[in-house]
Amino acid sequence: MTERPPYRLPRDVVPEHYELVIEPDLPGATFVGAAGIDLRVLAATSDIVLNANELDINRAALVMADGRNVVPEVIYRPGEQQLCLRLPTPLLPGNCRLDLRFTGKLNELLRGFYRSKFKSPSGKEQWVASTQFESTDARRAFPCWDEPDFKATFGVTLVADDGLTALSNAREVSSELVGNGKRRTRFAKTIKMSTYLVAFIVGPFELTSPRVVDRVPMRIAYVPGRGALTALAERAAAHALSFLRNYFSMPYPADKLDHIAIPDFASGAMENVGLVTYRETALLVAEDSAQVERQRVVSTVAHETAHMWFGDLVTMRWWEGIWLNEAFATFMETLATDQFEPRWQIWDNFGVDRAAALATDGLRASRAIEHPVGRPEEADDMFDVITYDKGASVLRMIERYLGDETFRRGLNLYLDTHRFSNTDVTDLWDALESASGQPIRAAMSTWVDQPGHPLVSASLTGPFELTLSQRRFLLDGGAPDAEQTWAVPVSLRYGTAEGGVEHDQLLLQDVSTTVPLKAVPTWLVVNEEAWGVYRTYYSEDLRGRLLSSHTGLSNRERLSLVSDMWATTVAGLVSLPSSLEVWWTLRDDRDPDVWWAISSGLGLLDLISHEEDRQRLHSFVVALAGGLFDDLGWGPAIHPQGARGQGQRLGGNGASGESPQQARLRARLVTLLGTLGSDDAVRTEARKRLALADAGEAPLPPDLATAVAQVVASAGGDEEWSVLYCHYKDAATPQDEVRYLQSLGGFSNGALLSRSIELTFSGEVRNQDAPYLLMSILGKREGSVLAWEAIEAHWEEMQRRWPANSIHRMLEALPGLAGTSHAAADRALAWLDAHPLPRGELKLRQARERLKVNLAFRERIAPLLRAALEDALNQRER
Ligand code: BES
Ligand code: ZN
Numbered sequence: 001m002t003e004r005p006p007y008r009l010p011r012d013v014v015p016e017h018y019e020l021v022i023e024p025d026l027p028g029a030t031f032v033g034a035a036g037i038d039l040r041v042l043a044a045t046s047d048i049v050l051n052a053n054e055l056d057i058n059r060a061a062l063v064m065a066d067g068r069n070v071v072p073e074v075i076y077r078p079g080e081q082q083l084c085l086r087l088p089t090p091l092l093p094g095n096c097r098l099d100l101r102f103t104g105k106l107n108e109l110l111r112g113f114y115r116s117k118f119k120s121p122s123g124k125e126q127w128v129a130s131t132q133f134e135s136t137d138a139r140r141a142f143p144c145w146d147e148p149d150f151k152a153t154f155g156v157t158l159v160a161d162d163g164l165t166a167l168s169n170a171r172e173v174s175s176e177l178v179g180n181g182k183r184r185t186r187f188a189k190t191i192k193m194s195t196y197l198v199a200f201i202v203g204p205f206e207l208t209s210p211r212v213v214d215r216v217p218m219r220i221a222y223v224p225g226r227g228a229l230t231a232l233a234e235r236a237a238a239h240a241l242s243f244l245r246n247y248f249s250m251p252y253p254a255d256k257l258d259h260i261a262i263p264d265f266a267s268g269a270m271e272n273v274g275l276v277t278y279r280e281t282a283l284l285v286a287e288d289s290a291q292v293e294r295q296r297v298v299s300t301v302a303h304e305t306a307h308m309w310f311g312d313l314v315t316m317r318w319w320e321g322i323w324l325n326e327a328f329a330t331f332m333e334t335l336a337t338d339q340f341e342p343r344w345q346i347w348d349n350f351g352v353d354r355a356a357a358l359a360t361d362g363l364r365a366s367r368a369i370e371h372p373v374g375r376p377e378e379a380d381d382m383f384d385v386i387t388y389d390k391g392a393s394v395l396r397m398i399e400r401y402l403g404d405e406t407f408r409r410g411l412n413l414y415l416d417t418h419r420f421s422n423t424d425v426t427d428l429w430d431a432l433e434s435a436s437g438q439p440i441r442a443a444m445s446t447w448v449d450q451p452g453h454p455l456v457s458a459s460l461t462g463p464f465e466l467t468l469s470q471r472r473f474l475l476d477g478g479a480p481d482a483e484q485t486w487a488v489p490v491s492l493r494y495g496t497a498e499g500g501v502e503h504d505q506l507l508l509q510d511v512s513t514t515v516p517l518k519a520v521p522t523w524l525v526v527n528e529e530a531w532g533v534y535r536t537y538y539s540e541d542l543r544g545r546l547l548s549s550h551t552g553l554s555n556r557e558r559l560s561l562v563s564d565m566w567a568t569t570v571a572g573l574v575s576l577p578s579s580l581e582v583w584w585t586l587r588d589d590r591d592p593d594v595w596w597a598i599s600s601g602l603g604l605l606d607l608i609s610h611e612e613d614r615q616r617l618h619s620f621v622v623a624l625a626g627g628l629f630d631d632l633g634w635g636p637a638i639h640p641q642g643a644r645g646q647g648q649r650l651g652g653n654g655a656s657g658e659s660p661q662q663a664r665l666r667a668r669l670v671t672l673l674g675t676l677g678s679d680d681a682v683r684t685e686a687r688k689r690l691a692l693a694d695a696g697e698a699p700l701p702p703d704l705a706t707a708v709a710q711v712v713a714s715a716g717g718d719e720e721w722s723v724l725y726c727h728y729k730d731a732a733t734p735q736d737e738v739r740y741l742q743s744l745g746g747f748s749n750g751a752l753l754s755r756s757i758e759l760t761f762s763g764e765v766r767n768q769d770a771p772y773l774l775m776s777i778l779g780k781r782e783g784s785v786l787a788w789e790a791i792e793a794h795w796e797e798m799q800r801r802w803p804a805n806s807i808h809r810m811l812e813a814l815p816g817l818a819g820t821s822h823a824a825a826d827r828a829l830a831w832l833d834a835h836p837l838p839r840g841e842l843k844l845r846q847a848r849e850r851l852k853v854n855l856a857f858r859e860r861i862a863p864l865l866r867a868a869l870e871d872a873l874n875q876r877e878r
Contacts, residue, residue: 006374007080008147010042011051013091015145015152017189022142023182026115026127029106034770035142037098041091048072048085048098050138053112053148059101060085069336076179077553081376090134100143100171110768110803113200114138116264120204120718121225128223128641130262131751132270132276135319135379138195144377146192146376149317149422157171157186167221169198169274171256180812181681188274192420192482194315199272201260213238214245216252221260227796229284229733233259235299236340240305243336246846250811253313253419259301261734264768267383268804269300271307271329278304279768280734290667290702295344299337306332314415317422319379323369323448324425326383327391333397334392344660350396350532351556352593357389358453358535360476362567364854365845366451369394370425380805383838391535394447399491400434402767410435416867442506443487447533455568455632456508456526458537463520464494469512473535475853477572485511491528494521495549503528523549530560537568543578547585555591562586562597568641570604570857576864580872587624592664595625599672607781607819609859613866620869621677627759629669632662634685634704663703670704674711675746686711690723708738715744721752725759741769745776745783753783757790761797770804771798781819788817788828795835814847818854825851 004010039048048062062070062085072085072397085098105116106129115129139146158166162183166172170188178184179624190198202222208230210217218237220230230359245252250488265279282300285293287796310332311325330353338346361365369391373379399407414431425448429441442629455473460466466596468491470488472480495501506515523545526536538546550558565582569573583598586833609617636658674686686708692698700708709727712720721744728740744756757777760770776791777783791798798807817825829848837844 005374007082008277009145009150010045012045013039013041013048015050015150016095017146017153017155018142019155019157020200021157021159022113022200023114024106024115024129026106026129026161026202029108029115030103031106031129031141032103033101033142034111035098035100035102035144037100037144039092039098040396041096041712044090044092046087046090048091049797050083050085050086050114050143051082051136052076052083052102052143053078053079053137053139054104055140055143057083057100057102057143059099062087062091062101063097063099065096081139102143104141105447107140108767110264110266112137114264116262118223118263120223126204126223128203128205128263129199130201130203131199131272132266132823133198133272133279134196134270134789135322136376138198139352141198141200144195146195148196148315148320151192151194151315151420151422153192154190154198155187156190156198157184158200158202159184160202163204164202165207165221166200166202167205167258167260167275168200169193169272170254171217182873188255191313193312195275197271197273198268199275199277199310200809201262201275201277205260207232207258208255212236214252214693216241216255216257218257218259220283221258222280223261223263224576226261226280226284226734227285232285232294232297233283233301237302237305239340240302240336242301243339243607244306244332247332247335247408248309248415250309250313250415250419250810252308254308257305257308259304264766266768266805268305271304271311273312276301276304281738284734286733286735288702289733289735290705291344291663293702295337295341295346295349298340299333299346302340303329303333303335305759306336309415313420314418315422315426319373319376319382320370321423321425322373322379322382323387323391324423324428325368327395328388328716330388330392331395334396338700345555348555348559350392351559352596353385354387354393354533355559355597357385358395358473358533358563358567359453359475360385360846361390362473362571363846363849364476364481364537365472365842366536367842368451370450377839381808381842383805384708384843390453390533390728394444397447397489397531397533398432398444400441400529402432402438402440406436420738428714443509446486450484452480452484452485454484454534455537456488456490456534457537457539458524458526458542460521460541461514464517466515466517466521466524467512468508469510470527471511472532473567473571475567475571476849476856477570483511485509486534488534489532490515490526491532492524492526493520493528494524495552496520500860514860521545523552523556525553527560528557529554530556533563535567536560536562537573538845546559547582555593558586558591559593559597561602562594566601569601570853572860576861576868577871580868583624584872584875588628590628590661590665592661592668595665595668595672598624599668601674602672603675604638604854604857605861607816608854608862610862613862613869615871616866616869618678620873622673623675623873625669625672626679627671629682632666634666634670634689663701663861667704667707671710672708674707675714683711683715687720705736706743709739709743713743714748716747716752717749718752721747721755738769741765741773742776745773745780748782750782750786753777753786757783757786760850761790761794767802768806771802771810775810775813779813779816783814784813784816785820785824786814788824792831799838804839808837808843811837811840811844812847814844815850815854818851818858822855825855 015037017038021034024031072087074083156168166185168187169190173188174186205221208220220233259276261278261280261283268282269278285297306329310328316324368491410432452472454470457469472484490506490508492504500519565579569579674682693700731737760774778787
């Protein structure tokens with residue numbers, strides 16, 4: 001056995017039950033607490049070691065089985081966030097109880113036990129106190145064995161001002177006044193669970209009346225003024241619970257389920273058992289808001305509800321297994337959302353997340369999905385696109401490979417075997433192998449235990465022979481450090497001269513192989529439906545055949561074609577004109593996600609182009625997207641009030657009869673033409689529409705609102721800045737608030753961007769939002785240097801004020817510095833060398849690598865860009 005590192009707890013004493021009494025003082029920003037912890041001593045020891053962080057321990061006593069009290073010496077080890085309770089004589093195996101009294105501060109860093117301020121509809125400022133414990137911040141609220149496999153039950157009691165709502169993981173069992181204007185609320189004993197899933201919340205929350213699904217009462221909680229925004233969350237919560245209960249063939253494990261929106265929240269949402277917390281935009285939404293905004297609520301609710309089984313009932317043993325939690329929740333979220341609203345075609349949209357995962361996984365600084373985690377602070381760095389999106393894509397790949405029923409049976413077996421307990425990834429392979437009868441462990445290890453993904457090259461080496469080969473794909477175009485192979489599920493589909501379609505499946509495990517074909521293919525797809533987590537590089541011949549038959553490709557296949565072509569262009573394997581040709585061929589494509597992929601390629605070209613070539617690039621964008629947009633038009637969602645004699649609830653939600661895809665496509669094209677395309681007509685129209693909306697003459701169609709705000713900002717001046725700022729300040733919904741705040745990052749004018757940067761540090765913007773405004777400015781050509789200067793100037797302040805996870809997230813936009821001079825990029829890299837961040841080391845290495853990839857791309861492509869664009873435009877005229 002390897003030696004236990006000092007930051008891990010010894011296992012000779014384990015907790016079985018915690019009785020917690022917590023009394024927060026909201027205005028005073030402090031709390032007092034008492035914990036009675038039932039312990040089982042497994043091996044004789046005179047030290048009891050548990051976690052605590054920034055707590056003052058006022059009293060500690062051990063109550064022995066015979067009633068004797070022993071007072072230990074309390075030794076605090078701040079470096080390890082541990083308390084050591086040293087006893088005069090060793091404890092012998094058996095049971096005892098630890099009684100602790102402590103006090104702590106309600107912080108404003110959105111972690112541990114923290115407080116958050118909001119303005120009630122009457123304009124009064126009020127506080128709420130809430131918890132966020134994952135990964136290792138339960139120890140900031142009460143002393144505990146804060147590692148996921150010390151599962152125990154919890155009995156929580158909250159003491160707070162009478163009139164405030166108090167909530168925790170389990171049902172309320174009693175509530176009584178205790179004098180001093182205080183009320184004591186006790187909650188039932190929880191299931192056996194990990195500390196990171198405990199939650200307690202106090203504040204002037206309102207609640208929907210319970211809706212009982214499968215005997216589980218569910219409610220939505222929100223601060224006053226938000227009551228009109230709960231209907232979708234209620235429906236989504238009910239649907240998710242019954243969908244997942246059926247899928248897992250297992251009832252929901254706890255006794256109630258509340259979903260609560262907290263005014264300040266560090267991430268999107270958190271799966272505390274029975275009391276899921278959300279940022280407001282992820283739970284509260286108007287029924288007539290944009291489809292993407294409603295989809296976010298439905299999928300977040302589904303994601304967190306899935307965690308009730310996957311994560312809460314069955315939990316990873318240690319943080320390197322966090323992908324089991326998050327990848328599964330992401331996978332299940334997509335299954336559930338697809339059933340909730342099939343019209344959203346969410347599995348197509350999943351292709352965008354998969355593409356984002358591959359974009360990071362193509363860096364040398366990527367990591368394996370299952371990655372060692374040592375110190376607790378490293379756990380927080382695991383919540384990234386590799387864990388969530390590559391993880392979920394790999395799960396979808398296995399599910400498709402094994403078949404959905406077999407896969408589901410494997411999961412049921414896994415959950416059933418390990419409920420109320422902890423697992424390693426090998427337990428999942430056991431269950432899937434036993435359900436499928438197939439040895440999948442070695443194949444899965446190639447996806448989970450090594451970084452990167454393959455580029456599968458395909459070429460015809462005979463009329464009836466296809467040759468496939470694999471190697472690691474790297475965006476910098478260089479050779480991999482070591483030879484790697486994967487067990488690649490290849491799923492071929494090809495057309496024959498007679499108009500037939502053939503299919504073939506194989507597992508490519510060697511570096512290369514040949515596949516006999518039944519006919520000479522007129523076209524051929526290697527990764528049918530794009531479920532395989534790899535990129536494909538078609539020989540020029542195959543690429544040509546594919547392009548001439550692109551109408552036979554599914555949405556996800558076209559998305560992956562564009563995305564693979566672009567990635568191989570960035571890597572220098574495919575020429576720029578070839579990628580331009582693909583875009584050109586797909587210019588009438590009606591899938592919004594295909595346009596997402598095209599737009600992101602265009603965005604990089606805009607970032608790295610020489611100033612004097614930008615005009616040409618704008619014309620290219622207009623030539624590319626203008627035709628489709630003319631066809632689509634600003635309607636049907638845009639009509640001045642009464643013009644069609646019907647209501648205004650239009651756009652994407654079905655009221656207009658338009659598909660959600662079409663509404664999203666329109667927004668995508670408006671954004672593309674009005675920003676990267678600098679299209680005057682679109683810009684003028686966007687300004688006009690915003691003005692009409694402000695004048696109360698015609699509301700903005702919800703699905704277009706973000707696009708309009710972005711376009712208005714893009715060409716906007718002083719006046720537009722003020723208009724958008726006022727929209728931000730007066731926002732009636734959480735979605736409007738972030739929409740208009742984010743739009744302030746969309747200006748092209750340096751002085752106005754500086755004004756937006758000032759705003760991020762003014763204290764006026766919520767700390768949960770400020771980093772993302774700065775991020776959008778750092779990521780764009782006109783803003784990156786300004787943003788970077790501000791980052792240097794406010795470095796200390798950012799660390800002090802913003803949530804710990806948000807600094808390295810914001811720095812993901814660092815590659816935006818490729819739009820300026822080498823000198824600016826070098827300066828930033830040197831600063832980062834001299835100022836290491838306490839967290840996010842890997843993310844930062846990835847951002848730095850991508851910046852270098854972008855700079856190299858600029859060096860290679862910028863000089864060729866004008867000619868390539870001119871050729872493409874000329875060909876069109878011919
Ligand atoms: N468990 C996470 C929240 C979390 C993330 C806690 C990082 C601590 C550190 C939660 O289940 C989650 O994944 N939330 C997502 C939203 C989800 C819909 C993808 C988030 O916060 O972005
Ligand atoms: Zn999650």
